[in-house]
Amino acid sequence: MNRTILVLIVLSLSVFGCRRPVFVYQGRVMGTTYTVKTILGSEQIQSDVQSILNRMDSAMSTYQENSFISRFNRSNGNDWFPVSEDVVRVVYCAQRIAAQSGGAFDITVGSLVNLWGFGPGERSTKVVHQEKIRRLQKDVGYHHIDVQLNPPCLKKFLGGVNIDLSAIAKGYAVDKVAEYLDSLKIANFYIEVGGEIRVRGRNPDRKEWQIGISTPDELGGIQKIISLSEKSVATSGDYHNYYEREGVRYSHTIDPRTGRPIMHKLASVTVVHDSCMVADAWATAITVLGPEEGYNLALRNDLAVFMIIRDKNGFIEKKTQQFNDFLEE
Ligand code: FAD
Numbered sequence: 001m002n003r004t005i006l007v008l009i010v011l012s013l014s015v016f017g018c019r020r021p022v023f024v025y026q027g028r029v030m031g032t033t034y035t036v037k038t039i040l041g042s043e044q045i046q047s048d049v050q051s052i053l054n055r056m057d058s059a060m061s062t063y064q065e066n067s068f069i070s071r072f073n074r075s076n077g078n079d080w081f082p083v084s085e086d087v088v089r090v091v092y093c094a095q096r097i098a099a100q101s102g103g104a105f106d107i108t109v110g111s112l113v114n115l116w117g118f119g120p121g122e123r124s125t126k127v128v129h130q131e132k133i134r135r136l137q138k139d140v141g142y143h144h145i146d147v148q149l150n151p152p153c154l155k156k157f158l159g160g161v162n163i164d165l166s167a168i169a170k171g172y173a174v175d176k177v178a179e180y181l182d183s184l185k186i187a188n189f190y191i192e193v194g195g196e197i198r199v200r201g202r203n204p205d206r207k208e209w210q211i212g213i214s215t216p217d218e219l220g221g222i223q224k225i226i227s228l229s230e231k232s233v234a235t236s237g238d239y240h241n242y243y244e245r246e247g248v249r250y251s252h253t254i255d256p257r258t259g260r261p262i263m264h265k266l267a268s269v270t271v272v273h274d275s276c277m278v279a280d281a282w283a284t285a286i287t288v289l290g291p292e293e294g295y296n297l298a299l300r301n302d303l304a305v306f307m308i309i310r311d312k313n314g315f316i317e318k319k320t321q322q323f324n325d326f327l328e329e
Helices: 003-015 042-061 068-074 085-100 110-115 130-137 171-185 276-300 321-326
Strands: 023-029 031-039 145-148 153-156 189-193 196-200 209-214 224-227 232-237 244-245 248-251 266-273 304-312 314-318
Touching: 023 042, 023 321, 031 171, 042 085, 042 171, 085 145, 085 171, 085 276, 110 130, 110 244, 130 248, 171 189, 171 196, 171 232, 171 276, 189 248, 196 209, 196 276, 209 232, 209 266, 209 321, 224 266, 224 304, 224 314, 224 321, 266 276, 266 321, 276 304, 304 321
Parallel strands: none
Antiparallel strands: 023 031, 031 189, 145 153, 189 196, 196 232, 209 224, 232 266, 244 248, 266 304, 304 314
16 A cells, blocks of 8 residues: 555544544455554555465465465375475364364365366356266365474375365465564554454454454345454355356355255354464355254354354344354444
């Protein structure tokens, strides 16, 4: 952001009210946008935030052919493949949540994501044949990879394994920016990357940060407002990235058990957690499992979860007890 915009934002807020001035940094990364709000303003923060996010992007993207993940996916497997510490931290967490969700969350779904047209290739909405799914599914399963923290390496046991970190890496990127702002001793901030959010302290009105959860339809209204101060929140849903064919909705969340996009009525899952990476992964795991199984997984893991489920009259809501702590009174 250039100096003029930065100063304008500060002036407009501090002159017209007793609110604290807030500095807003924005940009693009991982095929989406980011926004950071702090009460400390400097161009150094803008460039540091952008370079942290660019580093995560170029390490973990399947849209950049020289990323660790793209090169790992092209490798034929069996040897330890050196990657960055950030990548092993993300894969380590992904494997833990894969095990806890019975494989519903599974980063080895990359080739199925691509098959259904939700990966880096061109968007294809043509019919997918069961034979093709069956062939690709033999390389899907979180037990087909291993991760080593020191030295940071990944290993695949089948050459065709293709990992995709889209359901967890944005959350990790948010946590990395939070780590950086903490290192500057900034006590109040808001970080959002592609809808995954983490906040600290209070907003410019000295209140908890108010976060809106979208209604999962084309109108995109606000379904619920929550108040957070030292938490992260991530939402997964079938209403952003999908296509319809012959009246059937195909969304980008793949059930590794069937090799197909989810077909149940759970339209949106929001998870509140200390870590944005963990919230991001749980939101996808619960989305895969659907309204009942997903809700039981949330209860078993004491998660603060809010679900929006499609029904004949619109939407119904379902939440765990832990989620009530964050509802706006
Ligand atoms: P979430 O619900 O958080 O995740 C859904 C995604 O996770 C799916 O799109 C799929 O990729 C994957 N997934 C599906 N099923 C499962 C499952 N069962 N278990 C685990 N994962 C699953 N998009 C672009 O268009 N251009 C880019 O240049 C680009 N670069 C990116 C770089 C990085 C490092 C990452 C992480 C993503 C990038 N993306 C890019 C993708 C985009 O940012 C979003 O990640 C994507 O749209 C999904 O985010 P979401 O929050 O909507 O969905």
